[in-house]
Amino acid sequence: MSEATTLRLRGIKKAFGEQVVLGGIDLDIPLGSHTTVIGKSGTGKSVLLKCISGLLPPDAGSISSGDSKGAPPCSYMFQQNALFDSMTVEENVALPLREKGKAKKAEIEERVSDLLGQLDLTAARKKYPAEISGGMKKRVALARALITNPEIILFDEPTTGLDPQRKYSVFDMIRSYRKRFGFTVIMVSHDVPEVFEISDKIAWLDAGQIKYWGSPEDLLANPPEDLKPFLNPQLTSV
């Protein structure tokens, strides 16, 4: 795979005080693919996403794509959506365009309207986040992430707190919109094995290192010994 079509992470390290969270992460993430980072809670998956997005500066290492340093333009979908309660759905979606760039009001309105239509949110455009369902909030957050036409969207546990049916509909939404808009997905999730169905690549993060990197099919065919308890958790009697 050519360097221009990958997001390269080299030696990414991050520590909080004495606690080393990322101990040197090397990854080549193909642009246009869906990569899911799995791992136990507290292993630094969200920290890795925040390092990629620039929210947290890594202590060491580099992120690049092609000849350019840093990640290409990326949007971030937060666990709790991070929508602004005092803004309507359309104001939330328009926010990145209203506050940055030079787009005129009419152009912003048109782009927001188009996107809301594509994500079946037209009826909710004047509603506040508190007035819509959890699934709709996810779509609004996705619309806000998409409005700037990013190359990469980072999803931080997008199905947290959702029932199995809604979980699948969120995964379905991510898969279908990725196909339609062509962005790269880097997602953190605990939903194993469900995420294997929509992912092209799986990265298993454990103890600050990537312990597995490859396709979900290979992972299921030959799972590393250490990963087996995570893939097939068993109840233990107390």
Next chain:
Amino acid sequence: MISKIGRQSIRLVSELGELASFSAKASVALPGQRHILEKLTRSLFEIGVRCVPITLIVGLFTGLVLGLQLYYVLTKFSSESLLGQAVALSIILEIGPVFTAIMIVGQAGSALSAEIGIQRNAEQIDALHTMQINPIGFLVSPRLWAAIVAFPILTTFFDLIGIYGGYLTGVELLGVDPGAYWNRIYDAVSLQNIFNGLVKALVFGVVTTLICSFQGYFTHRKADIPGARGVSQTTTRAVVYSSIAILVFDYLITSFQMAK
């Protein structure tokens, strides 16, 4: 014991440094924003218009009580005719700016700190970062500049209604001559007095808005416990620190004004 004092001192200096850096960023971030007028108008409504009723109520009752108290003090020296002057100078120079600032902190400052704190916990501030929107410029700067405008105006309202409250007690209730009341004010209150009072209001506006925003913005680091409890803790702290800062700065500014 010594190491504990040392740790506390380092923490205090570091916090003051963070506050100074935050203040500098908030002061200069407004020009980089889009829709400045819209943001300023909204902030002026929150800090200014919404605080008008409480300012007028407190101002009126402060004037009423002051008229009553000063009347009985001045009667002892047969100087009731000085009531207007005493009420006006007390309110314009001290009580007006201080009480107005404390009222605004109680209403708008606490709301500001809690709102920003909740936005921090809901990852909305991180979301602004990822959208390449300067969160301090978006959330804090418009409020800071609105406070610079609103505090002196609200203080003027307080002064006027307070002086009128003194009139109601002194003249209407206790029988002081109305001509003496207004003439004494006209003779004794200079433009410099009014200016000095408004300078205090402006400084209180800047200091309290920055303290309240700072506590909310860094609620995840300042609170002992994260989450709702943390927001409540930093909001309380914002009000307490702001109230103390008002009195400390009142003393400092008065000292400078008296020394001139």
